[in-house]
Amino acid sequence: MLVRTRAPASPPAGPLALAAYEYERFLPAVKHVGELAKSHLARRAVRDGFDDAAFVDRTGRFTEATIWNLVFADGDAVVWPDAPMLVGTTMGILRRQLDRLGVPQRTRPVTRDDLPGFAGAAVLNSRTPGVPVSRIGPVRFPEAEEFLATLHRAYQAEPPVEV
Numbered sequence: 001m002l003v004r005t006r007a008p009a010s011p012p013a014g015p016l017a018l019a020a021y022e023y024e025r026f027l028p029a030v031k032h033v034g035e036l037a038k039s040h041l042a043r044r045a046v047r048d049g050f051d052d053a054a055f056v057d058r059t060g061r062f063t064e065a066t067i068w069n070l071v072f073a074d075g076d077a078v079v080w081p082d083a084p085m086l087v088g089t090t091m092g093i094l095r096r097q098l099d100r101l102g103v104p105q106r107t108r109p110v111t112r113d114d115l116p117g118f119a120g121a122a123v124l125n126s127r128t129p130g131v132p133v134s135r136i137g138p139v140r141f142p143e144a145e146e147f148l149a150t151l152h153r154a155y156q157a158e159p160p161v162e163v
Contacts, residue, residue: 011127015134015143018054018065018123019045020112024084025055025063042066052123054136057083062110062136068123070110071130073147075119077104090124090155097154112137120144122151129155 021041038053045053054065061083062070069091072079078098080091098105115121121133121141130151133141 009127011125011131012051013131014122015132016051016123017049017134018052018136019048019050020054020056020062020137021045022058023053023055024057025086038066056112059109060111062112065123068125068131070133071122071124071151072110072118073120073144074106074117077106078147078150079110079118080105080107081110082107083109088125090126090129093158094124094129094151094154097157098150101150101154101157103150103154112139115139115141120147122148124151 019041021044023037023041025035025038041053041055045051052066052068054070055063057063062081063083064070064081064085069085069088070081071091071094072081078094080095095105115136116139118141121136121144122130123133124130130148132144132148135141
């Protein structure tokens with residue numbers, strides 16, 4: 001057995017530029033290891049001048065990113081992609097607390113054609129409730145400080161649970 005320790009990793013400050021590649025994880029709703037293709041596409045994204053990769057399924061819907069869930073702002077609501085994906089713990093916290101805070105949310109298919117209509121985009125995972133995304137492929141998003149602040153505020157509103 002090998003055990004490696006180091007200081008906790010900090011999430012990137014962003015904004016991130018994401019390449020969009022067609023890719024579907026096997027059993028997307030189950031967290032598992034052995035995802036060589038995902039790692040390969042992350043490296044390909046960097047080689048192609050991006051920070052990371054987002055994934056589109058065979059029907060053209062965005063699903064998730066390499067180690068991230070995707071989330072968008074449409075100016076009126078928080079938009080979650082409707083596609084097979086791993087619903088992360090942070091995503092669950094945000095959905096629950098955004099509801100509690102009265103922030104409108106929608107879940108709908110998000111395609112490449114939808115991207116220009118969004119007022120912001122972010123990625124999230126267990127390290128952070130939101131890192132801004134500046135672009136996906138050639139589509140640029142405006143700075144969305146209020147959107148990111150709302151995600152962070154919702155995350156902070158989750159009450160601690162004694163284990």
